[in-house]
Amino acid sequence: MGNVLQIENLSKAYQIGEIGGFGVKSKTGKIEALNDVNFEVMQGEVLGIIGKNGAGKSTLLKLLSQITTPTTGIIRAKGKIASLLEVGTGMHPELTGRENVFLNGAILGMGKTEIKSKFDEIVRFSGCDAFIDTPIKRYSSGMKVRLGFAVAVFLDSEIIIIDEVLAVGDAEFQSKAIQKIKEITEDGSKTILFVSHNLASVKSLCTRCLLLEKGKLVFDGDIDQAISKYMGYDKHISDRNRIWNTVMAPGNADYKLRAARIVTDGKTFEDPLSTSDAIRIEVEIESLKKVKRLDITFQLMSDAGDFLAATSTFQLPDSDFQTHENGNITTFACFIPPNIFNMQSYRINCLLLENRKTVVHRLDDLFKIGFTAATRDPETWMGQAKSYFLPYLDWTIKARLKD
Amino acid sequence: MSTPDSSIHQDESWDLIIDAGQLSNRNHFKDFLNNRDLLSLLVKRDLVTIYKQTLLGPLWLLIQPILKVAIFYFVFGKLAGISTDGVPAVLFYLTGLTFWEFFAAIVKKSADVFTANQHIFSKVYFPRMVVAFAAVASSGIKLAIQFSLFFVVWIFYLLQGLVHPNIFLIALPVLLLIIAVLGLGTGLILTSLTAKYRDLRFVIDTGLQVLFYLTPVIYPLSIAKGSFFNALLFNPLVSVIEAIRFSFLGQGVVDVKFLVYSGFFAILTFWIGLKLFEKTERTFIDTI
Numbered sequence: 001m002g003n004v005l006q007i008e009n010l011s012k013a014y015q016i017g018e019i020g021g022f023g024v025k026s027k028t029g030k031i032e033a034l035n036d037v038n039f040e041v042m043q044g045e046v047l048g049i050i051g052k053n054g055a056g057k058s059t060l061l062k063l064l065s066q067i068t069t070p071t072t073g074i075i076r077a078k079g080k081i082a083s084l085l086e087v088g089t090g091m092h093p094e095l096t097g098r099e100n101v102f103l104n105g106a107i108l109g110m111g112k113t114e115i116k117s118k119f120d121e122i123v124r125f126s127g128c129d130a131f132i133d134t135p136i137k138r139y140s141s142g143m144k145v146r147l148g149f150a151v152a153v154f155l156d157s158e159i160i161i162i163d164e165v166l167a168v169g170d171a172e173f174q175s176k177a178i179q180k181i182k183e184i185t186e187d188g189s190k191t192i193l194f195v196s197h198n199l200a201s202v203k204s205l206c207t208r209c210l211l212l213e214k215g216k217l218v219f220d221g222d223i224d225q226a227i228s229k230y231m232g233y234d235k236h237i238s239d240r241n242r243i244w245n246t247v248m249a250p251g252n253a254d255y256k257l258r259a260a261r262i263v264t265d266g267k268t269f270e271d272p273l274s275t276s277d278a279i280r281i282e283v284e285i286e287s288l289k290k291v292k293r294l295d296i297t298f299q300l301m302s303d304a305g306d307f308l309a310a311t312s313t314f315q316l317p318d319s320d321f322q323t324h325e326n327g328n329i330t331t332f333a334c335f336i337p338p339n340i341f342n343m344q345s346y347r348i349n350c351l352l353l354e355n356r357k358t359v360v361h362r363l364d365d366l367f368k369i370g371f372t373a374a375t376r377d378p379e380t381w382m383g384q385a386k387s388y389f390l391p392y393l394d395w396t397i398k399a400r401l402k403d
Numbered sequence: 404m405s406t407p408d409s410s411i412h413q414d415e416s417w418d419l420i421i422d423a424g425q426l427s428n429r430n431h432f433k434d435f436l437n438n439r440d441l442l443s444l445l446v447k448r449d450l451v452t453i454y455k456q457t458l459l460g461p462l463w464l465l466i467q468p469i470l471k472v473a474i475f476y477f478v479f480g481k482l483a484g485i486s487t488d489g490v491p492a493v494l495f496y497l498t499g500l501t502f503w504e505f506f507a508a509i510v511k512k513s514a515d516v517f518t519a520n521q522h523i524f525s526k527v528y529f530p531r532m533v534v535a536f537a538a539v540a541s542s543g544i545k546l547a548i549q550f551s552l553f554f555v556v557w558i559f560y561l562l563q564g565l566v567h568p569n570i571f572l573i574a575l576p577v578l579l580l581i582i583a584v585l586g587l588g589t590g591l592i593l594t595s596l597t598a599k600y601r602d603l604r605f606v607i608d609t610g611l612q613v614l615f616y617l618t619p620v621i622y623p624l625s626i627a628k629g630s631f632f633n634a635l636l637f638n639p640l641v642s643v644i645e646a647i648r649f650s651f652l653g654q655g656v657v658d659v660k661f662l663v664y665s666g667f668f669a670i671l672t673f674w675i676g677l678k679l680f681e682k683t684e685r686t687f688i689d690t691i
Contacts, residue, residue: 066528
């Protein structure tokens, strides 16, 4: 085991503006698509690369797969690099499936004998057996993708670069593809660089993650941290443990908020939250006024400000409320079971109410929290539901024989 | 164990080093050998796809020269009355045309390497030169097919005793090589120059047509006189085509001096083309 890929000070600048005519070139500037990127990859690692559009992911892959050359910097690699920036590159519509398997395989760097020996497996994997001698212009787009991917997965390269190829094809194909990639990585001899917008598949495949932002490598390491950074959670809020001293404390003349926390067992306040974490939202209120009961309401808002849900101490009987004599600092804790939230960011507002009637204070955006994906079985669907919640509920399944 | 030169040793263990500061030293011969299979499949693609869904298929490769020779025969032979130096006109035109087409096919095909394959080049890396070699190879196969037509016609006239081949025929492989190298070199220059600025693409067809008339395909070099004759000899194809015709038909002007010139010209063109190509292939995908 050792380094199989070493990237040093890698930069790539592109000219902006249109080429052509005279003098146009000098008027336009340059853009650094990739700016001084350094990292190393060990043998057998499955490295995820994430970032927003224009962050430089594709440029990085283009440089690694030798499609274009860097402006500065050095790339060193051990072993053959196969790049899968697209499935079915170079396939010709007029040629049959069989001819295209050979052509595409050769373009990806396989020899004729190698393709011949794997041909049956490739065809079986693609599921195009019946049409293998039909020109691929008669194929459905799904069949073309499957055939192209089938050729690619039988590549025998030490380093494999995969770019968003899983974004094409239906759910069944995607899970089959991910399963296959997982199989390839299992023996640890192959190194994979995997670029995707699908965080669930990144999370289930990769062992390490790079986050690119505007051409710069901003994070290299743990996948959860990379994902939460990518989703911008820690940009607007990373602080899940807020404590105020008396002077700065939010509130009004009667009530002061002394502390607010989101606690997860087994995680520090800095660890990113996963959808499979159980969380506890706590607030500590100092009250200067004697009141029969002080209620708390938490409002859950979407990142865009849609009101999603609310929970309140209204449901509790009066006996649960302690009087002022027991102390003037009250801690309210709300437990949220695991597997309620989706991979999104949410905002939490906190409302203070007196005697179940009057809102005496309102704290908007007490927290902004975000959840990363929970680890999923690679054989399951890797898509991302767009819903606000993805709760795990109780199900029963019963079978009976037909009368 | 850590020895002082362990870092140097480590550096040697890399299989691939891309350094922005250094021009990679390509070994085209090695690339060629390592990618033989790709080359043959690209050639097959070139040849097979053109004639898919046609009734006559590769027969078109024979019909095209027949039609052209027929036109030459009537326009240049009958109408303009250009001499063919005692050689049967049909055979005369077919000889020049067959070998000219070899050159023109290589130029056209290799001048297109970057633009026609930009989609593949933007997604997968393999030595780009392989595609240019494939252009030569597929042109070579077309030549072989068209040569068979020429050969039949040639034998027909040979049996009638109308043409007089000679020992110079053994030089044919060298002459073909000169045409191939010259064609590939020209194509490489053109494809490199058209990758960024496409202006030259508009003149390739016209340029080839001009060159066609400056090459003795439809006329024998012997009818060119004085300074025009001298000027024509600067065209490296002139002496090659004349030499080929001389070896097959016994008609033509052969001057070893000018053949050597053609050989050097071809090598120089190829070398310039190769250097431009190497320079262009590094980043052309950013500018195409």
